[in-house]
Amino acid sequence: MTTQNHHQVLIVGGGSAGITVAAHLMNVARPPQIAIIEPSEKHYYQPLWTLVGGGVFPREESERNEADFIPAGVQWIKERVATFDPDQNALTLQNGGRLTYDYLIVAAGIQIDWGKIKGLKESLGKNGVCSNYSYDSVGSTWDNIRSFKQGGTAIFTQPSTPIKCGGAPQKIAYLAEDYFAKHGVRANSKVVFMHAGASIFAVKKYADALTQVAKRKQIDVRFQRELVEIRPESREAVFKLGTPEGGEEVVKYDLLHVTPPMSAPDFIKTSKLAASTGWVEVNKHTMQHTRYANVYALGDCSNLPTSKTGAAIRKQAPALAANLIAQLNGETSSASYDGYTSCPLVTGYGSLIMAEFDYDLKPKETFPFDQSKERYSMYALKAYGLPQMYWNGMLRGRV
Numbered sequence: 001m002t003t004q005n006h007h008q009v010l011i012v013g014g015g016s017a018g019i020t021v022a023a024h025l026m027n028v029a030r031p032p033q034i035a036i037i038e039p040s041e042k043h044y045y046q047p048l049w050t051l052v053g054g055g056v057f058p059r060e061e062s063e064r065n066e067a068d069f070i071p072a073g074v075q076w077i078k079e080r081v082a083t084f085d086p087d088q089n090a091l092t093l094q095n096g097g098r099l100t101y102d103y104l105i106v107a108a109g110i111q112i113d114w115g116k117i118k119g120l121k122e123s124l125g126k127n128g129v130c131s132n133y134s135y136d137s138v139g140s141t142w143d144n145i146r147s148f149k150q151g152g153t154a155i156f157t158q159p160s161t162p163i164k165c166g167g168a169p170q171k172i173a174y175l176a177e178d179y180f181a182k183h184g185v186r187a188n189s190k191v192v193f194m195h196a197g198a199s200i201f202a203v204k205k206y207a208d209a210l211t212q213v214a215k216r217k218q219i220d221v222r223f224q225r226e227l228v229e230i231r232p233e234s235r236e237a238v239f240k241l242g243t244p245e246g247g248e249e250v251v252k253y254d255l256l257h258v259t260p261p262m263s264a265p266d267f268i269k270t271s272k273l274a275a276s277t278g279w280v281e282v283n284k285h286t287m288q289h290t291r292y293a294n295v296y297a298l299g300d301c302s303n304l305p306t307s308k309t310g311a312a313i314r315k316q317a318p319a320l321a322a323n324l325i326a327q328l329n330g331e332t333s334s335a336s337y338d339g340y341t342s343c344p345l346v347t348g349y350g351s352l353i354m355a356e357f358d359y360d361l362k363p364k365e366t367f368p369f370d371q372s373k374e375r376y377s378m379y380a381l382k383a384y385g386l387p388q389m390y391w392n393g394m395l396r397g398r399v
């Protein structure tokens, strides 16, 4: 490695959070010296994967070269972090290298635990089993939806763990249902949404609206059902029941869309930066670590008690950057994050409920109309407006 070993600000992860916070830090009059550690050559706009799974866009539309989004003046270290040593202001890399820092920002995203569901890894992408939750598997969702020509049972799952974009598991169920209805197979098919939790959405206003959407579409919504096993030979999905009686339910499927369990990345879980839950433990308003004053975290890997979305990061990044710059200059900062997050709930091709809320699960809506109503304008915003805003605005620290 030809890079220096000490950095003023070291950012771990160059995904949505890492790039956005770096851009905000570079937008000040005298920016600090910054390096981003990111192993991937590619950057993904993951919110598009819902529409990729629904066949609206090819998956390539969600992919760009990472190099084009590392802010000018920021050094890119194309490596993977292995361990943290916050008592020594240091971390180690998978190639054996060791780097030190004055300030650390952890933005390493969430870990997808594919292995936690028996039979999932072996069946993903084959014989009706698909998932929008990775670039490699998202194409299989669309393949399965469009080839569902005989009808049958289509199951969509949501696990009990925190996940990125809490609404995504049901969005793809609504798109599939709409596709089946438009292509004459709805009468021959059963659409089932199996949710390990006890309610369809965390915010009552939107939950009420979504309950009506599912009812209108005659989607069979069942709660407290955690997918634990897939038996590909017999096309059976096994669900553990969360009800007091316990037990399991075995359902035959023709199409099975899996939202896998997720957790904090292992290298964070096993580090001193982790809370007991495994996420990086930070103050929920300042995003500063609760035990290491020169460490911050944001995005999916943090323990910020809000829904894990890119929309949340858009509000976290400028506040974190303002707090870090103030600390660096020996000043105080009043920048505070209020838990804002947003979930564009696609309910069909051309309709969407735009949920926006804060830490108190109170709606925090942008538009002067009731956002719990399904609208084409909000669908158009998600499909055509937000991707542009992401690539040209958010990742540049402009919005």
Ligand SMILES: Cc1cc2nc3c(=O)[nH]c(=O)nc-3n(C[C@H](O)[C@H](O)[C@H](O)COP(=O)(O)OP(=O)(O)OC[C@H]3O[C@@H](n4cnc5c(N)ncnc54)[C@H](O)[C@@H]3O)c2cc1C
Pocket (backbone or CB within 6 Å): 012, 013, 014, 015, 016, 017, 018, 037, 038, 039, 040, 045, 046, 047, 048, 049, 050, 079, 080, 081, 082, 107, 108, 109, 110, 132, 133, 134, 164, 165, 168, 265, 267, 298, 299, 300, 301, 308, 309, 310, 311, 312, 313, 342, 343, 344
């Ligand atoms: C199907 C789907 C639909 C979604 N829909 C929406 C939506 O409609 N609206 C919305 O706002 N959000 C949505 N999201 C969520 C959004 O994409 C994420 O919340 C956001 O990308 C999180 O950003 P992040 O930077 O925390 O993680 P990521 O963007 O995942 O980036 C993490 C980065 O860390 C890197 N990394 C990992 N381990 C290491 C390591 N050891 N060392 C160095 N680097 C490492 C990774 O390579 C990666 O580049 C959706 C996500 C999915 C999958």
